[in-house]
Amino acid sequence: MNTENLFKIALVALSRNKVRALLTMLGIIIGVASVITMLAIGEGSKRSIRKQISEMGSNMIMIHPYSERGEGGARISMSNLETLKNRDYFDIRDKAEYVSAVSPNVSSSGQFIYQNQNYPSSINGVSPEYLTIRQLKIQSGSMFTQDDVETNNKVCIIGKTIVDNLFTKGEDPIGKVIRFNTIPFEVVGVLESKGYNTMGMDQDDIVLAPYTAVQKRILAINYLQGIYCSAVSEEATPDAVESITTILAENHGISNPDNYDFEIRSQEELSSMLTTTSDLMTILLACVAGISLVVGGIGIMNIMYVSVTERTREIGLRMSVGARGKDVLMQFLIEAILISVIGGIIGIFVGVGATFTVNWVASWPVFIQSWSVLLSFGVCSITGIFFGWYPAKKAAKLDPIEAIRYE
Amino acid sequence: MNPKVEEMNNNPVIIDISDIRRDFIVGAETVHALRGVTFSIKEGEFVTIMGKSGSGKSTLLNILGCLDTPTGGSYLLDGISVQKMNKDQRARIRNTKIGFVFQNYNLLANTTAVENVELPLMYNSGISSSLRRQKAVDALERVELGDRLSHKSNQMSGGQMQRVAIARALVNDPAVILADEATGNLDTRTSFSILKLLQQLNQEGRTIIFVTHNEDIARYSTRNIVLKDGRIIEDTYNQHILSAAEAYEKLPKEEV
Ligand SMILES: Nc1ncnc2c1ncn2[C@@H]1O[C@H](COP(=O)(O)OP(=O)(O)O)[C@@H](O)[C@H]1O
Numbered sequence A: 001m002n003t004e005n006l007f008k009i010a011l012v013a014l015s016r017n018k019v020r021a022l023l024t025m026l027g028i029i030i031g032v033a034s035v036i037t038m039l040a041i042g043e044g045s046k047r048s049i050r051k052q053i054s055e056m057g058s059n060m061i062m063i064h065p066y067s068e069r070g071e072g073g074a075r076i077s078m079s080n081l082e083t084l085k086n087r088d089y090f091d092i093r094d095k096a097e098y099v100s101a102v103s104p105n106v107s108s109s110g111q112f113i114y115q116n117q118n119y120p121s122s123i124n125g126v127s128p129e130y131l132t133i134r135q136l137k138i139q140s141g142s143m144f145t146q147d148d149v150e151t152n153n154k155v156c157i158i159g160k161t162i163v164d165n166l167f168t169k170g171e172d173p174i175g176k177v178i179r180f181n182t183i184p185f186e187v188v189g190v191l192e193s194k195g196y197n198t199m200g201m202d203q204d205d206i207v208l209a210p211y212t213a214v215q216k217r218i219l220a221i222n223y224l225q226g227i228y229c230s231a232v233s234e235e236a237t238p239d240a241v242e243s244i245t246t247i248l249a250e251n252h253g254i255s256n257p258d259n260y261d262f263e264i265r266s267q268e269e270l271s272s273m274l275t276t277t278s279d280l281m282t283i284l285l286a287c288v289a290g291i292s293l294v295v296g297g298i299g300i301m302n303i304m305y306v307s308v309t310e311r312t313r314e315i316g317l318r319m320s321v322g323a324r325g326k327d328v329l330m331q332f333l334i335e336a337i338l339i340s341v342i343g344g345i346i347g348i349f350v351g352v353g354a355t356f357t358v359n360w361v362a363s364w365p366v367f368i369q370s371w372s373v374l375l376s377f378g379v380c381s382i383t384g385i386f387f388g389w390y391p392a393k394k395a396a397k398l399d400p401i402e403a404i405r406y407e
Numbered sequence B: 001m002n003p004k005v006e007e008m009n010n011n012p013v014i015i016d017i018s019d020i021r022r023d024f025i026v027g028a029e030t031v032h033a034l035r036g037v038t039f040s041i042k043e044g045e046f047v048t049i050m051g052k053s054g055s056g057k058s059t060l061l062n063i064l065g066c067l068d069t070p071t072g073g074s075y076l077l078d079g080i081s082v083q084k085m086n087k088d089q090r091a092r093i094r095n096t097k098i099g100f101v102f103q104n105y106n107l108l109a110n111t112t113a114v115e116n117v118e119l120p121l122m123y124n125s126g127i128s129s130s131l132r133r134q135k136a137v138d139a140l141e142r143v144e145l146g147d148r149l150s151h152k153s154n155q156m157s158g159g160q161m162q163r164v165a166i167a168r169a170l171v172n173d174p175a176v177i178l179a180d181e182a183t184g185n186l187d188t189r190t191s192f193s194i195l196k197l198l199q200q201l202n203q204e205g206r207t208i209i210f211v212t213h214n215e216d217i218a219r220y221s222t223r224n225i226v227l228k229d230g231r232i233i234e235d236t237y238n239q240h241i242l243s244a245a246e247a248y249e250k251l252p253k254e255e256v
């Protein structure tokens, strides 16, 4: 008995009971479709989170002051702690390994005023390297220079939202003087627009100035609220973090990591932290979908059992004309596999369709990974074999004489 | 002696059984369905096996057809010892050496005549699909159903269905055709048409074993074996074989 003939026999048997075959497939179709859709939704949201985070900067490492001397021993992070000094910034810039760019950060919020227009925002005191770290680009004019930093020069770079709200008559902002509260700053450059990020934050609502100017002329402080760095590559991030930690621990004279008065977060860490949640969701969703696949498989087993009983006489006849036990086994197994594989293929189409419908109707981010299609297809074929096995085995074990007499 | 019987004496032995026993264990009791049956059948014989209900005819036929294995005794089919064969080997023997005809036809439902006849060949991987179709068509033509190839089983009369079943039994060119009450479900006229067909096949050299409880039929076979309680009580060669074709002609022609 060759496999081709067995396939033919199984196909003929299925086509004789099309409606039943289709109903049996339904379980598999729903199972496969939901696995694909759930994984696509999970992966879509994960990718969108990753994208949001990577939009924030390139291999960014964020250093903030930190205190665990909060109430009840709660670990809290505060921007008015004075533990990060300019010296820390200089040392990281000069000594840290695997770090390609460093910028301090001090900020203050207030009112920006130009002629009779005003707009509330905040001013960020940074170094010129901040642009690379945050992946910002200058559209017109130029970035302030290291000279401006050293001379506490009151110059600034502004984002599109600031331009739109202050320069309502369409003037060229370059060379104009705007005021932050009462302090005048000369606009030397305009940033390229980045639009809103995926969390809905306006990335163009931004003003950058030399950190020295913000420290001395606005806030009158000698500490930093944060330091931002870029690691040379994503893989080098942990090494860069380690190098920075060593420098800061030495500067601050702290040897026990539990007592560190600073906190270092990397973009990578943030990204994996956020995506773990979405990974967990994906796993849960896929489990639910997987269960429906198993239910579909049980449906196949159920129908195959009925089918074997119904066709006892047919099995007896086949045996009497020379079908061996394994031929009968294969016939029913192939039938079960055909049901699950055909159902699986339909399920893939339904799943892909449902995925795009979800994306289109609810505008959820989706992403179909080819392995999820292969996986669900593989699982449903195995389901077919697994759940088809017992009924097929039952058929193969029938005694031909009794089977052919079966009423 | 009948010239036909004499002529057959030189033919090779197709079936040779000796002291065949078959016990069935039913609960605490043992049913002795066959209590030592011995005979040999030569190629070209048309043997009727008769006996009352429960005398062991079907049990014997199932053993001859390698569907069942005897509890004791030996069985040579076409020179091959089959009583020690395993299930798969017996399936192979059924596939190539045996043609079965059942009382209730046992055709596949919703399946065309030609597909029904192809069935045994489906389990023979040595036969291509075109050869399979050719052999099935030839067999159906042999039973005068050449014009009903694509009729489904439910579109045919009992006689036609039994012809399809006979064609199916012929298609693998078996060493012996085994029929169990093959005319049991048919009216007299149709029974005779089937008998006529079997006689023709026998005259072409086919070996046929026909189980029946209808005593009339023995007059159309070459040899008659009678069973009683699992033993042979009579084994005779027919000196005056009647022609089923003539008997068929003489029957009143009621409309089909
Ligand atoms: N599978 C079986 N289990 C138990 N007893 C059986 C079985 N098959 C046949 N028999 C018994 O064997 C005897 C012969 O049966 P069978 O060969 O069918 O007779 P026949 O075909 O001549 O009517 C009967 O008594 C029957 O009850």
Ligand SMILES: [Mg+2]
Pocket (backbone or CB within 6 Å): B057, B058, B059
């Ligand atoms: Mg019987």
